[in-house]
């Protein structure tokens with residue numbers, strides 16, 4: 001079966017011939033409504049008015065200058081909710097193709113925070129021996145009055161997950177660049193670890 005969204009096939013080829021710029025596939029995971037698409041759009045610099053044209057596009061590319069070095073990230077927003085308790089081909093594909101993962105919950109939705117733990121477990125199962133960068137993201141930090149998950153809980157969860165943590169607001173573009181710069185730094189640390 002093929003992907004029903006517009007993810008270029010070359011983005012999914014992970015073999016040794018894959019262009020190096022595609023070695024940085026970042027997959028967004030998280031419950032529906034937590035703000036994955038909004039974060040991807042904020043990352044890619046897509047404005048609301050452009051969104052109609054972009055409809056259906058699920059891969060976002062941008063080159064970031066981090067610590068004086070350029071890195072191109074390809075952000076994939078292809079995660080879908082589980083249907084009738086069945087693991088779909090698309091879900092397992094998402095868990096396989098990422099070089100880094102961003103697990104998103106909404107600070108206004110405790111059940112999405114609980115789902116984040118399940119996603120961490122799924123990921124660990126799917127990529128057992130691999131040391132893949134994971135960033136836990138509490139999005140919608142602008143909605144202070146609706147907060148259900150404290151920043152301390154988010155941090156504590158990241159310690160258990162053994163991953164990085166950041167709170168963002170896709171709506172206000174707050175910490176979105178910091179999030180993806182963090183992804184780049186995590187990828188580089190792993191690369192340097194392999195080279196030495």
Ligand code: GDP
Pocket residue numbers: 030031032033034035036037038039139140141142143168169170171172
């Ligand atoms: P997805 O299903 O995870 O891709 O979530 P979306 O990106 O479609 O966002 C779901 C809803 O939350 C939309 O109405 C967004 O406008 C809203 N949203 C996303 N991020 C934020 C945020 O940081 N702050 C606020 N206030 N709303 C947000």
